[in-house]
Amino acid sequence: MSSKKVLVGMILGLLLVFGAWAVAQEPKTGGTLNVGLHIPFPTLDWQSTVGHPLPHGMVHVQEGLFAFSKNFDAVPELAESFEVNEDGTVWTFKLREGVLFHNGDELKAEDVVASLERWARIGPKGAALKDLDRFEIVDDYTLEMHFNVTVGRFLLLALGSDENKAVIMPKEVAEASPDAGVLSEVVGTGPYEFVEHREDQFLRLKRFEDYVSRDDAPNYQGGGKTAYLDEIIFWIVPEQSTRVAGLESGEYDVITEVPDSDFRRLQDAAGLDPVKNGPGLLLYMMFNHQEGITSDINIRKAIQAAIDTDEISAAAVSDPEFTVSNPSFFPPESVYNTDVRSELYNQGDPEKAKEYLAAAGYDGEEISIQVIATNPIQNRLGVAIVDQMQEAGMNAVINSYDLATWVAKRRDPTALNIYTSGGYWIDPSLWHAEFNGRFPSPEVGFYSDETEEVFTKLAEESEFEKRFVLGQELQQQFYDQVATINLGYIYRLVANQDYVVDPEGNLALGNLTLHNVWLDK
Template structure:
């Protein structure tokens, strides 16, 4: 997860114009080894890839894995345009209710089987119920059916202007195309065979949990003819392999990068930046606007102290974004402190609507808490060990204690947080940071788009889904902005999450790498060494 395309330019079409997780490093033992020979890159991504099923989680590391192993029907270009990817042609009926899609020639899965329309239909049917935008599409779908081996049709009950935006959205879970034959009959089960349709092949036989994962070039992948453009265009692989290493902490990864033991580190420790900037063999990639990160505390509304809305409202007065980012050590040039907008600052929908409560005042919070029904029950905070989100949690926990909360800080790796947060009991909040492209709109903001859905945190105000639906159908940017303001005002009352800061976290790479796409997602097609 990972936000790094350079500027916040914004026609991101309806989705981005209108406006996962997220995560910190999971620590494992590291044995230093030299970077591999030419043709292979050794990478340290944000965390270990723990969940391989691309529809099973919103974790950004799974999305990064997914974009290399699978392909999509449509994809987003850097300017926000949604372009065909696996699709060759598509047409819409005059009434906008019947859409027909034809696949490109030569598409194959990694086991050699052709990609068929039936695979696309099965993939979309499995994806839609698991994704907020997918559920919005599902609600207006009359049928999705093959119309031959390489074409299928989506028939709608009513026009859905966002159809192509939804099929090409970059927000997790992404509608990747997987073989119909590997989809479990149980809709809640995960896929167990990782058979992709994209430019890299997952090597199950070389996967060492806690140490490394290997992705090899897919020799049978047929790229589009267009130049690569963010997630769209031709994905031409010029490397033999990617080796994804698991390292214990950010500092170790930075040292390995400086020493030439790895080629790319997705998240650099801030206290290592000045040293790395002096290295002649290392380049840094810092980004701005919607390609920055938004840090959040996600609250559990289903149980514990924050099931009480009056207790939740106290928290707005306990988040000091400047202090949190200073504690993390984020240099001023990479920070955008004091941002009150759910939809990111320096972004199309930036707003202060409803943000009056976002004012740090421990004394006021203490008085407010006394007027609630809070009786000292523990606030269980899940923290990722040795991560910047843990530092954010430490600062927040201290303010909470000063206001009168009992705080139980529990430290673990990110995989354990993912498992714990799936249960409605046993936790109160966790800190996380997410790509700006995942937070810039009510349609894709994790904690707004999932309002009143079965999504960890279980926040619900029935007004929000109705307004989000109106937002999706709005025909102009001013109308979208007005609706986004209304949604944010309600969100400040509901408190599904609290923003702890907007910032950029530079990636670092050895300058022997050529052709690296400046992107908020780690992308390694077009890269050569």
């Protein structure tokens, strides 16, 4: 065979392969996507709770003025554009025109005002508008928010965060739903509309045929959205092993909260794709700062010196792929990630810890770490922490409680020494909710004037470079005052059938977001 024929053959072969790939990547419309979800929806009122399951389902139904981007920054969603006056007290939002609610009504500024007023009143995070003086409706598609103080760009993140989202609903629905947790109608502007919710059983959504998408590129929860699927059904399957079995037997197309110990097995299984989900979840230790032994900074410094984070985060998960040590209090994926005071991180130095204990006059009092009994990660963390504290000469013990008791005990100054928890704080301002002196209760929470000053500046500042420096200052204070201890980052795992096509990589990001996902089967 001549070299020319070989070349032609190779080109034809490549064209065929490329053609087949192109056909396979051509989005397909239709089908039902079955999700095995780990937790039931206690309510469908997203404005009323920071509860975990709400974003998974309602992100497809309801939208806000802003939404999380792939970088977990806030990007406009229902807002077309925004302006802010020089002193940061008046924010003007221009709405996208022609956006329809699922009931057929067009989105207007009055709907936004009614919805945000409701969120400010009932939302656990509605305090973000506590300094709001008034709304002003300029015209059907323009509104102004007048604040009593300077407000920075963090406002956009507060409005766009999916934790307790400031979703927009028709004015009549917002007004007819005065109580938290109860909506007169589940109506939004999202690409999927609500069909049916059976408590603890399923939530069924269908494509909203009149959805008006943004023109820009898909961007996680923001950007252009296409509803390729006819239906999405979230089946509630709380038991982890049952959920995984349901994926393996083909009943579910996507499942959430897969144990990392299943990662390798699912990776080797035919037709299944396990997906590592970020951003990194910070495991951290919180103290009773007001009363008892941990209110002494030398004791906290002793614990900080004793902790070997590599060992602890390795104990927390089964697969090393799912953990990373990083000194920052902002995840490795955050633009605010910084190594300030990294010398105080991951010390694993029992001798130095003993010096701090001596300075504190420690004489063997019990130091308890409270964990949630049903949370295996917390239990493994607790065992590793206790082990390291004991090695440094501390009389550390674990107290294991059910979740509701754990929540109650961590507010109780006489019961709490230390608790562990997890979360991600993409933006430094988000930490204010934890370190405002009132969380988990005023009797145990951390407060310092210096830290409060940084938080105030962060709330007022919009320029990234300046906010980055403030983030570094905040981290420095966290380390110097041992407000909390970073125990390392872990990643979550979701898994799907390989015919679930997710070109934007949404399944690897935060909460389940199935915009632009289709079924290739």
